[in-house]
Amino acid sequence: MSNFSPQNITVALGQRSYPVWIGAGLLADHARWRALLRGRHALVISNTTVAPLYLPRIEAGLDGLHWSSFLLEDGEAHKSFANVGRALEALGRLGATRDACVIALGGGVVGDLAGFSAACWMRGIDFIQMPTTLLAMVDSSVGGKTGVNLPVGKNLAGAFHQPRAVIADIDTLASLPEREYRAGLAEVVKGAAIGDEAFFAWLEQHADALAARDSGTVLEAIARKVQYKAGVVARDETEQGERALLNLGHTFGHAIETAGHYTAVLHGEGVAIGMRLAAQLSERLGMSAPADTARLQRLLEKLGLPVAVPPGMEPAQLLALMRLDKKNSAGQLRLILWRGIGRAEIVAGVDEAAVLATLEAAIAAA
Ligand SMILES: NC(=O)c1ccc[n+]([C@@H]2O[C@H](COP(=O)([O-])OP(=O)(O)OC[C@H]3O[C@@H](n4cnc5c(N)ncnc54)[C@H](O)[C@@H]3O)[C@@H](O)[C@H]2O)c1
Ligand SMILES: O=C(O)C(=O)C[C@@H](O)[C@H](O)[C@H](O)COP(=O)(O)O
Numbered sequence: 001m002s003n004f005s006p007q008n009i010t011v012a013l014g015q016r017s018y019p020v021w022i023g024a025g026l027l028a029d030h031a032r033w034r035a036l037l038r039g040r041h042a043l044v045i046s047n048t049t050v051a052p053l054y055l056p057r058i059e060a061g062l063d064g065l066h067w068s069s070f071l072l073e074d075g076e077a078h079k080s081f082a083n084v085g086r087a088l089e090a091l092g093r094l095g096a097t098r099d100a101c102v103i104a105l106g107g108g109v110v111g112d113l114a115g116f117s118a119a120c121w122m123r124g125i126d127f128i129q130m131p132t133t134l135l136a137m138v139d140s141s142v143g144g145k146t147g148v149n150l151p152v153g154k155n156l157a158g159a160f161h162q163p164r165a166v167i168a169d170i171d172t173l174a175s176l177p178e179r180e181y182r183a184g185l186a187e188v189v190k191g192a193a194i195g196d197e198a199f200f201a202w203l204e205q206h207a208d209a210l211a212a213r214d215s216g217t218v219l220e221a222i223a224r225k226v227q228y229k230a231g232v233v234a235r236d237e238t239e240q241g242e243r244a245l246l247n248l249g250h251t252f253g254h255a256i257e258t259a260g261h262y263t264a265v266l267h268g269e270g271v272a273i274g275m276r277l278a279a280q281l282s283e284r285l286g287m288s289a290p291a292d293t294a295r296l297q298r299l300l301e302k303l304g305l306p307v308a309v310p311p312g313m314e315p316a317q318l319l320a321l322m323r324l325d326k327k328n329s330a331g332q333l334r335l336i337l338w339r340g341i342g343r344a345e346i347v348a349g350v351d352e353a354a355v356l357a358t359l360e361a362a363i364a365a366a
């Protein structure tokens with residue numbers, strides 16, 4: 001049990017700095033967030049699952065504005081270019097001017113697509129993130145990576161566009177399905193595995209409380225992960241260097257998500273499987289010890305996350321998808337590997353044969 005209090009964390013980006021509020025009852029605290037809207041127009045982007053649950057909580061806060069909503073169908077497969085076009089048409093129908101605001105109410109799919117739509121409309125308008133999944137609270141709502149998937153690969157079209165604020169109302173987690181909650185924990189583990197061994201040890205100690213969704217423990221985990229990510233983003237907003245570390249597990253994970261046509265595996269699940277593969281590859285390259293991989297795997301499994309590549313996926317197919325990752329350059333794979341818990345590194349020119357052997361061994365053992 002933990003009695004952690006509500007948090008207000010700043011993403012420090014000079015004049016574009018913004019707050020991340022984390023606590024209970026924030027969606028209904030209209031006076032607090034309404035003050036962030038500068039103009040007369042707002043478009044709420046949400047989806048068909050989240051809107052019936054949480055749009056009523058914010059509606060009264062939009063009184064007096066010209067506003068409407070644009071709802072996606074549910075699922076990763078709808079984080080598409082076609083839906084950005086539809087969101088822009090909704091902004092057009094609303095008559096949105098440059099001082100309009102997009103409000104993203106939902107998980108990472110809604111947040112990424114809404115942020116990208118805001119970046120495109122009239123070359124960039126304000127948007128506010130109201131994340132309603134654990135994953136969106138701890139990761140996707142913070143840092144300004146926005147975008148959509150293409151059939152050839154994950155997040156291949158997008159823009160850096162920072163929100164004006166992130167309003168994470170932890171009450172919304174009450175309705176989040178168990179599998180989605182656990183997928184969010186993968187991005188929490190990722191932050192600790194990259195650069196904070198003390199946080200990793202804390203997660204190991206609190207794994208039961210987290211799995212049981214003890215509210216104080218969940219709030220503390222969200223705040224610690226957001227604080228960590230906010231620091232990285234403030235130092236390297238557009239991923240010229242250090243920020244790439246936040247991609248631990250993602251080159252493998254995104255390939256697995258794409259191979260599953262964005263329906264077989266949740267993003268957080270792909271990250272969990274991908275982190276284990278990155279640890280196994282690090283071990284194969286002599287960078288880390290088997291005990292580190294085992295410790296990571298134990299924590300992921302204790303939190304109810306998958307660590308095995310799903311059946312039917314081929315090593316060569318996954319390697320081909322990894323070649324289209326945004327971190328690569330000069331025809332070489334650039335991956336996030338590690339030297340153990342809390343010690344991730346960016347490694348360029350990774351030997352493809354070692355990647356293939358890692359995938360083959362993992363798939364054969366599954
Ligand atoms: N921009 C970034 O930095 C960043 C970081 C991490 C992940 N992402 C992206 O985020 C996406 C994954 O986000 P996600 O895991 O939130 O998935 P998601 O947006 O698909 O939401 C997960 C599911 O939960 C439902 N849901 C959302 N909130 C709910 C609630 N409170 N109660 C009940 N159901 C609710 C959704 O309708 C959906 O079915 C991926 O596209 C990933 O690429 C982006
Ligand atoms: O914020 C970042 O930077 C991240 O890499 C966070 C990741 O968890 C997230 O999934 C992100 O969308 C991946 O970015 P991409 O550049 O690999 O598309």
Ligand SMILES: [Zn+2]
Pocket residue numbers: 139187250267271
């Ligand atoms: Zn991610």
